[in-house]
């Protein structure tokens with residue numbers, strides 16, 4: 001079993017630089033043996049980190065082969081693509097819209113907007129049958145072997161990752177690769193998410209977590225071997241996935257880990 005590696009830097013700019021270098025490493029190794037680089041993204045502060053790493057960082061930006069990228073979302077909220085809660089919307093605002101003119105855009109796999117119900121796709125239009133259809137449609141967009149080269153994840157203050165929440169039944173989902181969730185404890189309630197079979201089959205997974213607010217949950221993940229938090233379960237995946245954490249020093253203050261610079 002590979003043990004997770006933790007990379008920590010004091011400054012946010014250095015965390016973004018480390019994430020950018022890791023993305024390039026996985027991109028280049030994917031393109032040595034295949035035609036595309038398959039990467040999955042999350043929401044939260046990751047949008048900002050990706051902009052800093054892949055657009056603003058002049059050492060990294062020219063090396064990103066956007067035309068060879070196939071982008072997926074590790075979870076997505078069931079809202080229109082231009083809604084402020086949409087993870088695609090975040091990536092679009094932060095990264096896609098900032099690509100230099102003339103750049104061939106990556107292939108981005110979004111939820112099928114035509115399947116949305118209700119004005120904002122949320123409680124007003126809740127329709128479980130549609131949510132199942134949205135999840136199935138997204139599942140059909142995954143690579144046939146459902147192998148992603150890199151999955152970038154956040155970690156919520158409750159230890160959730162993707163839209164896999166502590167104690168939720170979806171943690172045990174083994175049949176579906178993409179599941180819907182209509183009772184997300186964090187709004188918006190209706191979402192789709194990768195399940196463990198997709199996470200377990202990835203080449204590499206990288207968590208990005210910054211700020212002193214993350215220290216309590218990182219303490220539980222790294223100091224408590226019996227923890228069943230979703231981020232801990234993903235960190236401990238035993239299928240040979242290369243799992244890395246990219247953090248800043250404040251996030252691991254008091255956490256029992258050996259961290260290095262990337």
Ligand SMILES: O=C(O)[C@H](O)[C@@H](O)[C@H](O)[C@H](O)COP(=O)(O)O
Nearest residue numbers: 042043044045046154155156186
């Ligand atoms: O609703 C959600 O599921 C969260 O917003 C999630 O998308 C986010 O990745 C984590 O909560 C970490 O967020 P930060 O990286 O901003 O701390």
